Amino acid sequence: MLIIEDDLALGGVLARRLTRQGFECQQAHDVTQGLLLARQFQPSHILLDMKLDEDNGLSLIEPLRKSLPDVTMVLLTGYASIATAVEAIRMGADNYLAKPVDTQTLLRALNAAPADMDVKSVDEVPLNPKRVEWEHIQQVLNANKGNVSATARQLGMHRRTLQRKLLKKPALDHRA
Template identity: 50%
Template structure:
């Protein structure tokens, strides 16, 4: 086991994911802290000043995008990677604008997360996939963009998209289309 001076804060409401990532990073010599909500994440960040953090986009009651600036205000030198099972270009761009060094789709393994965390700052020249996304993927990303513009408000987003609120809720419950 290699030793490192790095302190990693994992912020995710998925306890099993946290357990697996905690073990993987501990084996790599990291000091690992875990928080399942924004309040605990901020308390740990202020107390332990992590050098790195993974931040879930959708916490149980909150958005990781709202927590990101607060974490970086508490620990300005922390390198944060936003993780999500519901990726979209809109949320990726927003995460980078707010100070994340990278944005990864779940499932991501420890090596992918380490590679993303090793970046000192976001790479605006990152490659975009060569294959154009499908119509279903473009629809998903457009919904995510409009949802972001309305601060996560489902009713306002449904009105802006001209669809029934329940229809939008059903679409949001589905996993995003890959490509």
């Protein structure tokens, strides 16, 4: 297993947890080191952080997939959104998990194909309206490459209002 995580403490915790589960773990802390270790180590599994210092982990998905076509790749993020999950899967990640993640959820994601996961369809579980708003804001922000002022203009709201909304955690309760 290759863990590409810029947070040294979290990377260490993940490595210890997964070593106890039988994985041989290597750690990389940036994009360059991640690509180099992937080529050298040839892992069967990769845990990839979405935000790597100033870089975006999404940019690593395609090169990693090209050099390791059979690798099981799970993207971890502290900034979960439906838009980035869809983008990560489209680019070649096998799964997408929000931090913090417990060991059992992580093991299920690493050992199961997405089709095997016990996930309810979107039609079965309506999203909370605040969660829908959060997802839409994230999608527009992503389209504007993180530019808060341009996003606020596009959404028709004041920049400070948008900043306050961005500081709040998304509603995790999926019930309406």
